Amino acid sequence: MLYLVVAMVFVLVVAALVVVYVAYPHRGERMPHTPWLGEALGKAADRVPVIEEDEYDLLRLTGDHQR
Template structure:
């Protein structure tokens, strides 16, 4: 039972982080009340490498099978 509660808390935490990211830093705004969160998310998202055209095409082809 404790594992389920912990898992649900973690799921809600990740979902909240995604919603806040899409609502504020992704659009270039500061997060009200938590500017440190916007800075942290921007640093994290800058580390991610976007997919190249070949990688995107490969994913599309793979998903059609």
């Protein structure tokens, strides 16, 4: 039972961090009461790899691969 409670608290904390990131640093705004948290989330987001526009073609599954 304790493991379930700890897991649920962890899930809620991660979900809250995602909501905070989307609400402020993702839009380029500063967080009003905890600017250190916004800076930390912004730095973490800069380190995550993203798919660039020219890489979208690599992900499309079309019938062109049978030449």
